[in-house]
Amino acid sequence: MQTQDPHRRSIRSFVKRAGRLTPSQRKALEELWPTMGLRHSPDLLDLDEVFARVAPVVLEIGFGNGETLVQQAFENPDKNYIGIEVHKPGVGHCLLKAHDAGIGNLRLLMHDAIEVLNSQIPLESLTRVNLYFPDPWPKKRHHKRRIVQHDFLNLIADRLSTNGSLNIATDWAEYAEHIDDVVGQSNRFTCSERREHDGEQPLDRPRTKFERRGLKKGHRIWDGCFIKAPNN
Numbered sequence: 240m241q242t243q244d245p246h247r248r249s250i251r252s253f254v255k256r257a258g259r260l261t262p263s264q265r266k267a268l269e270e271l272w273p274t275m276g277l278r279h280s281p282d283l284l285d286l287d288e289v290f291a292r293v294a295p296v297v298l299e300i301g302f303g304n305g306e307t308l309v310q311q312a313f314e315n316p317d318k319n320y321i322g323i324e325v326h327k328p329g330v331g332h333c334l335l336k337a338h339d340a341g342i343g344n345l346r347l348l349m350h351d352a353i354e355v356l357n358s359q360i361p362l363e364s365l366t367r368v369n370l371y372f373p374d375p376w377p378k379k380r381h382h383k384r385r386i387v388q389h390d391f392l393n394l395i396a397d398r399l400s401t402n403g404s405l406n407i408a409t410d411w412a413e414y415a416e417h418i419d420d421v422v423g424q425s426n427r428f429t430c431s432e433r434r435e436h437d438g439e440q441p442l443d444r445p446r447t448k449f450e451r452r453g454l455k456k457g458h459r460i461w462d463g464c465f466i467k468a469p470n471n
C-alpha cells in the first residue's frame with residue numbers, strides 16, 4: 240500500500256499563472272473533461288481500467304498548453320498517456336487539441352503533480368516520465384521550489400517500471416547544471432543520453448511552446464534521458 244504523511248506539505252514548484260479561459264477552452268472543460276479528465280483523489284488509479292486496455296503508460300508533468308503531449312499521444316497509439324498540469328487554460332487548450340486529433344489514449348489531471356504521483360500513480364506503473372521545460376526558479380532563494388530534487392527523483396523512480404526513463408529538457412543553463420548535480424548524486428538513475436543543442440536536435444520529442452520561447456531569446460537547449468537504475 241502507498242501511504243503519505245498528510246502533515247508533510249511539499250514545496251510547490253508552480254505559481255498559478257494568470258490567464259483567462261477563452262470561450263472554447265471553457266466549453267472544452269465542460270464538455271471534454273468528463274471523458275478525458277481524472278479527478279484528484281487520495282486513492283490509487285487502476286490504469287488498465289482508466290484506459291480500458293493494458294499498454295505502456297507515459298506521463299508528462301507540467302504539459303503547459305499540451306500540444307507536445309497531444310502530438311506524442313497521436314504518434315504513439317500503442318501507448319497510454321497521462322498529462323498533469325495546474326494551469327486551467329492550458330488544460331482547456333490541451334483538451335481541444337486532443338479532441339481535434341481524435342485520440343482516445345490520453346487522460347489529464349489538473350492538480351499538483353507531486354500530490355498526484357504520491358497518491359494516485361501506482362508503483363512501477365509508468366514506462367516513461369517527461370518533464371519538459373520545468374519552471375527554472377532562477378533566484379537563489381527560490382531554488383528550493385525547483386521540481387527536480389532528491390525526493391522528486393525517488394518519487395519518479397518508484398513509479399517507473401524496470402528500465403523506465405525520466406526525460407528532462409530545459410533552456411536554462413544553470414538549471415541544467417542543477418539537474419546534473421541532483422541526478423549525479425542519486426543512485427536511482429543512470430544517464431543514457433545528454434545533449435546540448437540549438438533546438439535542431441531534441442532527443443525524441445516535438446518542440447514545446449516554452450522551448451520555442453527560449454530559442455527566440457537565444458537560449459540553448461539541454462536534453463537528458465535518465466534510466467531507472469537496476470535493483471533500485
Ligand SMILES: C[S@@+](CC[C@H](N)C(=O)[O-])C[C@H]1O[C@@H](n2cnc3c(N)ncnc32)[C@H](O)[C@@H]1O
Nearest residue numbers: 252253301302303324325351352372447448449
Ligand atoms: C515553464 S512551463 C513549461 C510548459 C511546457 N512543458 C512547455 O515546455 O511548453 C512549466 C509548466 O509546469 C507546470 N507545473 C509546474 N509545477 C507543476 C506541478 N507540481 N504540477 C503540475 N504542473 C506543474 C506549470 O503550471 C507550467 O505550465
